[in-house]
Amino acid sequence: MSRIGKLPIEIxxxxxxxxxxxxxxxxxxxxxxxxxxxxxxxIKVEDNEIIVERNGDDIESRxxxxxxxxxxxSMVNGxxxxxxxxxxxxxxxxxxxxxxxxxxLEVGYSHPVIIEAEGEIEFEVEKNTNITVKGIDKQxxxxxxxxxxxxxxxxxxxxxxIKYVGEHIRRKVGKTG
Numbered sequence: 001m002s003r004i005g006k007l008p009i010e011i012x013x014x015x016x017x018x019x020x021x022x023x024x025x026x027x028x029x030x031x032x033x034x035x036x037x038x039x040x041x042x043i044k045v046e047d048n049e050i051i052v053e054r055n056g057d058d059i060e061s062r063x064x065x066x067x068x069x070x071x072x073x074s075m076v077n078g079x080x081x082x083x084x085x086x087x088x089x090x091x092x093x094x095x096x097x098x099x100x101x102x103x104x105l106e107v108g109y110s111h112p113v114i115i116e117a118e119g120e121i122e123f124e125v126e127k128n129t130n131i132t133v134k135g136i137d138k139q140x141x142x143x144x145x146x147x148x149x150x151x152x153x154x155x156x157x158x159x160x161x162i163k164y165v166g167e168h169i170r171r172k173v174g175k176t177g
Contacts, residue, residue, distance in 0.1 A: 005065035009050040009073050012080055017050060019043050024072060028079025031120055031136045035075065041068045050076075078136035085145035087131045091152075091160035095128040103131070107152040107162065115148060130165075 011017055016027040024043055025034045037043070040061040042053045052069040054061040077083075089096060089107065097104045101117040103125075117123060121144050124132040131148060135141040145164070154161035156172040163169060 003066070005052055005054070005069045007069065009052075009069065009076060011045070011048050011050060011076065015076060015080060017045050017076070019045055024075070026072075026075040026079050028076075030079050030082050033075045033078060033137060035071065037068050037071075038064060040064060043068070043072070074138045078138055082134060082136050083138045083141045084132055084134045085141055086165040087133070087145060087148055087162055088165055089129040089131070089152075089162050090154065094152075094160075094162075096125045096131050097128070098123045098125050103148065105148070105151055105162075108160075113151050115144075115151070118144065131162075 012028075014029050018025045022037045022039060022041075022043070023034065024037065025032065038060075040055050040058075041064055042055060044051045044053070050072055052065065052072065054065045089105075091108060093106070093108065095106045099114075101121075101123075103115045103117070103123045105113040105115065107113065119135065119137060119140050121133060121135040121140060124134065126132070133141050133145045133148070135144075149162050149164065152161045154163040154167075154169045156170060157174055159169050159171060
């Protein structure tokens with residue numbers, strides 16, 4: 001039995017969860033998320049809790065049990081608190097600006113790189129170098145932050161590039177002589 005999968009998920013106040021077969025819809029103060037899951041997992045709402053159980057004991061059901069539970073928990077947390085990823089830019093002349101729902105990055109290329117916000121993603125920029133990606137869908141926030149980091153990955157010699165806050169870049173020693 002999955003240790004994560006058998007734990008019930010508390011439904012906070014102001015959150016509405018509805019289950020229609022394998023389709024789970026979570027509505028909260030920050031928005032609404034909807035996700036369809038594979039067959040083999042039963043999802044029930046009982047006494048202000050979400051309970052995830054597996055139908056059989058086959059390998060796929062066992063592996064999906066904990067995953068489905070953690071995905072539903074992320075949906076509940078997303079519509080109540082939301083998620084955010086912070087990135088920082090290191091490099092002379094690097095800057096970022098928010099233009100509507102787009103993020104304009106100037107990271108040493110001959111042209112600015114523009115990244116559009118997908119879904120309900122929001123960008124915030126502090127001091128032209130610190131970028132915050134916010135949203136209610138954990139996967140979309142992480143994917144968008146990864147796309148921003150991919151524009152200019154941090155390099156190991158001078159450490160220039162876009163990195164996550166708290167990420168440690170292993171530095172290499174340059175040439176001597």
